[in-house]
Each structure stands twice: as C-alpha cells, then as structure tokens.
Amino acid sequence: MHEEPCNSGMSVHDEHHVAIEVLGAAVVQRALDRLPADRRAEYDGATALSWVRISTILMFFQGLAEETGRDIWDVHEEIVRHGIARTLTTVWRLLLRMTSDEAIVKRTPILYGKHFNIGRASAQIDAKGNGRMRVVDFPMIDDMSLHGLSVGIEAVLEFAGRANVRVRPRRTAQGADFELRWDP
Numbered sequence: 001m002h003e004e005p006c007n008s009g010m011s012v013h014d015e016h017h018v019a020i021e022v023l024g025a026a027v028v029q030r031a032l033d034r035l036p037a038d039r040r041a042e043y044d045g046a047t048a049l050s051w052v053r054i055s056t057i058l059m060f061f062q063g064l065a066e067e068t069g070r071d072i073w074d075v076h077e078e079i080v081r082h083g084i085a086r087t088l089t090t091v092w093r094l095l096l097r098m099t100s101d102e103a104i105v106k107r108t109p110i111l112y113g114k115h116f117n118i119g120r121a122s123a124q125i126d127a128k129g130n131g132r133m134r135v136v137d138f139p140m141i142d143d144m145s146l147h148g149l150s151v152g153i154e155a156v157l158e159f160a161g162r163a164n165v166r167v168r169p170r171r172t173a174q175g176a177d178f179e180l181r182w183d184p
Contacts, residue, residue, distance in 0.1 A: 004053045005142065006117040009046035012057060016046075018083040023068060023075075031063030051117045058144050076144065077151045084155040104160055105131045105180065108153065116145070119175055129184035135175035146176055157182055 019028045032040060039056045046052050064079075065072040105123045112121035112135070119138030125131040133153065135141060150167040157165045162182040169178050 004055060005138065005140070005145070006051035006053050007057060008048075008115055008117075009050035009052055010048045011115050012043065012046040012052045013048075014083055015057075015079055016043075018079050018086065019064060021086075022079055022082050023064060027064065027067045030067045031060055034063040034066070035059055054142055054144055058142070061144070073147055076147055080148055080151045081155045084152060084159065088156070088159045099160065101125055101128070101131070101162070101182075104157065105133070108133050111152075112149075129182050131180040133178040133180065134172075135178075138175040139173060141171065141175050146171070149176075150178065153178065153180060 016028070019031075032043065035043060035056070036059075039053075039059055042052055042056050043060060061072050061076050064075050068075060102125045105125055108123040109121040112119070116138070119135050119141070121133055121135050123131065123133040133149075135149070138145075146169045150169050154165045154167045157180070165180075165182040167178055167180055169176050
C-alpha cells in the first residue's frame with residue numbers, strides 16, 4: 001500500500017473506460033502518453049486489488065484537460081457523472097428511487113471505504129432534504145478528492161430522484177465536511 005492517498009484500482013479502471021466512452025480512445029491514449037513512465041506503469045497496472053495514487057490520477061486528468069482544451073474540473077465532473085449514470089441506469093435507478101433519503105446517505109461511508117485507502121466517512125440526515133457527510137483521518141484531502149466526492153454524492157442523489165441537489169464541501173483539520181441539500 002502506498003503512503004500517499006490512493007483510489008482503488010477498480011475505480012481507476014472504471015473511470016478509464018468511461019473516459020474512453022466520453023472523450024474517445026485517441027484522447028485518452030494521448031493523455032496516458034503524457035504521464036511519466038513510473039506513473040504510466042502505476043496507472044496501467046490498476047487492478048481490482050491495487051491502489052493508484054491520487055496524484056497519478058490527477059496527472060491523468062490534467063492530460064485529458066489539456067488534450068480536450070477544457071477545464072480539468074469540467075472533465076472530471078463529466079466523467080464522474082457519466083460513470084455513475086452508467087452504473088445506476090439499470091435496475092439500481094428504480095431501487096434508489098424507492099429508497100429513503102436516510103438509507104441512501106447512510107450507505108455513503110461504505111462506498112467511501114471501497115474507493116479510498118485513507119480516512120473514514122460518516123453520514124447522517126439532519127432534517128428532510130438536509131444531511132451531511134464527514135471525512136476524518138484525511139487531513140491533507142486534495143482538491144480532486146473533494147471534487148469527486150461532491151460530484152459523486154450529487155449524482156447519486158439526483159439519480160435517486162432527488163431534485164435541486166447541492167453539495168458543499170469544507171475542509172477541516174481532520175478532512176472535510178460536506179453539506180448535502182435537496183428539495184424534500
């Protein structure tokens with residue numbers, strides 16, 4: 001396991017295939033070609049059981065942004081949202097629509113633990129249409145993780161049929177707090 005914060009190799013593998021679907025194989029290949037050899041080997045070697053440094057993933061997304069002439073966060077959001085849509089457009093979408101807000105939010109920490117090799121997450125509903133998620137033991141949480149978590153939470157709640165979803169992250173000494181709001 002790396003000392004540096006990492007994402008699961010499985011999530012990297014999934015995002016890679018989504019990037020090809022969204023941006024095309026040639027763009028993805030050129031972004032990969034921009035990576036230094038050691039980072040390229042780490043990225044290419046991603047498996048369901050491995051971890052990939054977030055800094056390597058950031059380099060890949062920077063390459064995608066440069067290759068497309070777009071803002072890195074716009075590219076990142078499009079790929080995260082498309083990946084979630086791809087996962088949830090089957091029977092999961094219907095099941096999520098029948099699931100309570102509390103049940104959806106309470107499962108967020110489980111998903112967090114499968115995605116990151118650092119930190120812990122907790123989540124709760126404070127009131128109808130209002131919840132929060134807290135990440136601790138990740139004091140140096142990076143912009144890519146904050147952005148990916150925010151977009152991911154938003155997308156899941158939207159696919160679950162919640163309207164006007166807004167997620168606002170705020171760094172803390174231990175990690176981050178995410179304020180979650182949607183129309184009840």
